[in-house]
Amino acid sequence: AQTVTQSQPEMSVQEAETVTLSCTYDTSENNYYLFWYKQPPSRQMILVIRQEAYKQQNATENRFSVNFQKAAKSFSLKISDSQLGDTAMYFCAFMKSNNNDMRFGAGTRLTVKP
Amino acid sequence: NAGVTQTPxxxxxxxxxxxxxxxxxxxxxxxxxxxxxxxGMGLKLIYYSVGAGITDKGEVPNGYNVSRSTTEDFPLRLELAAPSQTSVYFCASSYGTIGRLNTEAFFGQGTRLTVV
Known part of the structure; x- marks a missing residue:
């Protein structure tokens, strides 16, 4: 079974600074997808960024980027120039190719301080 | 477009x-x-459907039933509610398999259920 581990239950960062959230996963698969989701207090799940395992290049979306280390099974999220609106729970998720069961980590609560 | 709507x-x-x-x-x-x-946990998949008339179990299906008679609707049924089913329930949809060809899942805003 695939498992996703987020070892940081809570983190905080000053506004405008950079923060990195950690995620590791366990799988024997070679083809899969990785995701970071944001869940603000409104409970809405919002896709932040995704990575295909077959791509060596790390995905970036504006202030959000990932460090994907396939051999180490690591998928960290870097948020640059943190904003107050980034305050939320962040979930790392894994899904095998040709599968519909997305597995989530327990989440990291990020607080951006003014 | 309203997106994904959950009630209650x-x-x-x-x-x-x-x-x-x-x-x-x-x-x-x-x-x-x-x-x-x-x-304090991440989401766990209960059931999913790849089209009208087709449903499959996810990671935690026990105690639940689903049906998919139309493309638009996917109700989740709890027959005998138990305290262990106290949770927030999210419905989501996607055009195809999530991740393939940049397919994204869209989530509803959730239903908070308490069983007492």
Whole structure:
């Protein structure tokens, strides 16, 4: 079974600074997808960024980027120039190719301080 | 477009009662999903459907039933509510398999269910 581990239950960062959230996963698969989701207090799940395992290049979306280390099974999220609106729970998720069961980590609560 | 709409937003059930959580999407998505989120945890897949008339179990299907008679609707049924089913329930939809060809899942805003 695939498992996703987020070892940081809570983190905080000053506004405008950079923060990195950690995620590791366990799988024997070679083809899969990785995701970071944001869940603000409104409970809405919002896709932040995704990575295909077959791509060596790390995905970036504006202030959000990932460090994907396939051999180490690591998928960290870097948020640059943190904003107050980034305050939320962040979930790392894994899904095998040709599968519909997305597995989530327990989440990291990020607080951006003014 | 309203996206994915879930009703109700909150509900309190007594042990042994039954209820149906409603989910509808107006994006003409083939795939729909039901997840539960327990306190301090990530989402876990209960059931999913790849099209009308087709449903499959996810990671935690026990105690639940689903049906998919139309593309738009994917209700989740709890037959005999138990305290272990206290959770936040999310419905989601996607055009195809999430991740493939940049396919994204769209989530509803959740239903908070408490069983007492």
């Amino acid at each position: 937003k909150f509900r309190i059930l007594k042990i042994g009662q039954s209820m149906t959580l409603q989910c509808t999407q107006d994006m003409n998505h083939n795939y729909m999903y039901w997840y539960r989120q327990d306190p």
